Structure formats: C-alpha cells, structure tokens
Amino acid sequence: MKILILGAAGQIARMLTNELLNKTDHTIVLYARNGHKRLTIIDDSREVIFDCDFKDKNKLVDAMKDVDLVYINDMGDEESTKTIIDAMHDAGVRRVIAASVLGIYDEVPGVFGEWNKRMIGGSPRMYSQIESARMLENSNLDYTLLRLTWLYNQAGNTKYLITQKGELFKGAQVTRQAVTQLIMDIIEEKSAKYLQASLGVGEPDTDWAKPSFY
Structure with missing residues (x-):
C-alpha cells in the first residue's frame, strides 16, 4: 500500500510514519510545508518528501500518484480541506482518514462539554473544523473522520475508546x-x-470535568 501523509511534520503524523516504517512494508509520501527542512528520510526506498502546502492542488494531485490512502493530520482550514478533496477526486484516490476535534456536532455532554466550549467552542478554528468535516462527509470519498479529544503524550499508552456519530x-x-x-x-x-x-476518540475511564493536564 502507498500512503500519503498530509501535515507530515505534526506529532501524530511523525509517530504514524515511524509505526508504518517499523511494522509494515507500506511506502509513504510525506507532505509538509518546508518538509525538506523539518523531516528526515529514514528509508529512501520507501519514503519521499513533497514540500508544499495544502492549497496547491496540482502539487497535491502529483503527490497522490498511485496512492491508496490519504491521512490528513489537521482539518483546521476549510479552504485547504476543499482543495484536498478536489485533488483526491482528480487523482482518483478514494480512501481518506482525517483528524478533526471533539465538539463539531455539539456531542460533548456535561461539565466537560461546557469546559470544552469555553476553550475552543467559539473559535474560528472550530468553525473551520465543522466546515471541513461537513465537506468530507459530503465528498463521496471513503472517509474515516476522527474527532479527537484533548491530546497528550505517554509512551506505551495506546488505549483508546471509540464513540460513533x-x-x-x-x-x-x-x-x-x-x-x-x-x-x-x-x-x-x-x-x-x-x-x-465519524469516530469520537477518547481514553477509557477519563470522563472528567477537564483533562488531567489542565
């Protein structure tokens, strides 16, 4: 399989790249602004870097050549999301996994939901996430949307809990x-x-008023 990682310099994208290299034989296209400065090729037989932003449709189409799956590390700009979707249609690529945030459907209950709204609910970035998710769901692509809760790092902790739309x-x-x-x-x-x-992604047994690191 050939996988395109859009936003390849992000933390999750870097972790995903390492996992793919270490645990699969898939080839990887790494796409990021200033990618050649921010990224390092580990296996030049399986990795290639595209140095550009998400609004360059021609570059995106070029990066999607023979790609089987696209991972979008961030959907915080709806113009970029539209360009990516258009490029996928032009390139004939259907499968996409995209990272979004919790709260785009007003689906977060209780005290934590109110806290989350105060933190990000009225922001322009949340509006962009809502619009980006709407476009993806109406795109006719084979999508999986990940609505991520508040993120932190802990080596070895790979426990996740999924809720459905x-x-x-x-x-x-x-x-x-x-x-x-x-x-x-x-x-x-x-x-x-x-x-x-559209999957809500949290950690089991963390139904708290706010994340532990706040």
Whole structure:
C-alpha cells in the first residue's frame, strides 16, 4: 500500500510514519510545508518528501500518484480541506482518514462539554473544523473522520475508546500514541468497518470535568 501523509511534520503524523516504517512494508509520501527542512528520510526506498502546502492542488494531485490512502493530520482550514478533496477526486484516490476535534456536532455532554466550549467552542478554528468535516462527509470519498479529544503524550499508552456519530462523546483526554495506534488499526482493517464513519476518540475511564493536564 502507498500512503500519503498530509501535515507530515505534526506529532501524530511523525509517530504514524515511524509505526508504518517499523511494522509494515507500506511506502509513504510525506507532505509538509518546508518538509525538506523539518523531516528526515529514514528509508529512501520507501519514503519521499513533497514540500508544499495544502492549497496547491496540482502539487497535491502529483503527490497522490498511485496512492491508496490519504491521512490528513489537521482539518483546521476549510479552504485547504476543499482543495484536498478536489485533488483526491482528480487523482482518483478514494480512501481518506482525517483528524478533526471533539465538539463539531455539539456531542460533548456535561461539565466537560461546557469546559470544552469555553476553550475552543467559539473559535474560528472550530468553525473551520465543522466546515471541513461537513465537506468530507459530503465528498463521496471513503472517509474515516476522527474527532479527537484533548491530546497528550505517554509512551506505551495506546488505549483508546471509540464513540460513533450520534452518540455522546466519552473521554476528556487521549494520548497521541493511542491515536496513532487507532490509525494503524484502521489502515490494516480489511473490511468496511470504518468506512463512512465519524469516530469520537477518547481514553477509557477519563470522563472528567477537564483533562488531567489542565
């Protein structure tokens, strides 16, 4: 499989790259602004860097040549999301996993939901996440949308809890390591289990008023 990672310099994207290199034989296209300065090729037989932003459709189409799956590390700019979707249609690539945030459907209940709204609910970035998710869900692509709760790092902690669209969100925090594990699990899943799905992603037993690190 050939996988395009958009936003390859991000923390989860870097973890995903390492996992793919160490645990699979997939080839990887790393796409990032100033990518040649920010990224280092570990295996030049399996990795290539594209140095550009998400708004360059021609560059995106070029990066998608022979790609089987696209991972979008951030959907915080709806113009970029539209360009990526258009490029996927032009390139004939259908499978996409995209990282978004909790709260885009007003699905976070209780005290934590109120805290989350105060922190990010009215921000321009949240508006962009909502619009980006809407475009992806209406794109006719084979998408999996990940609505991530508040992120932190903890080596070895790969525990995640999934809720479906229409269910109340669970989990005030989750590790980037767990999100990376979920993405790996989705990539390796051979059925239609995760297709046309919007998944809330939290950590089990963290239904708290706010993340532990706040």
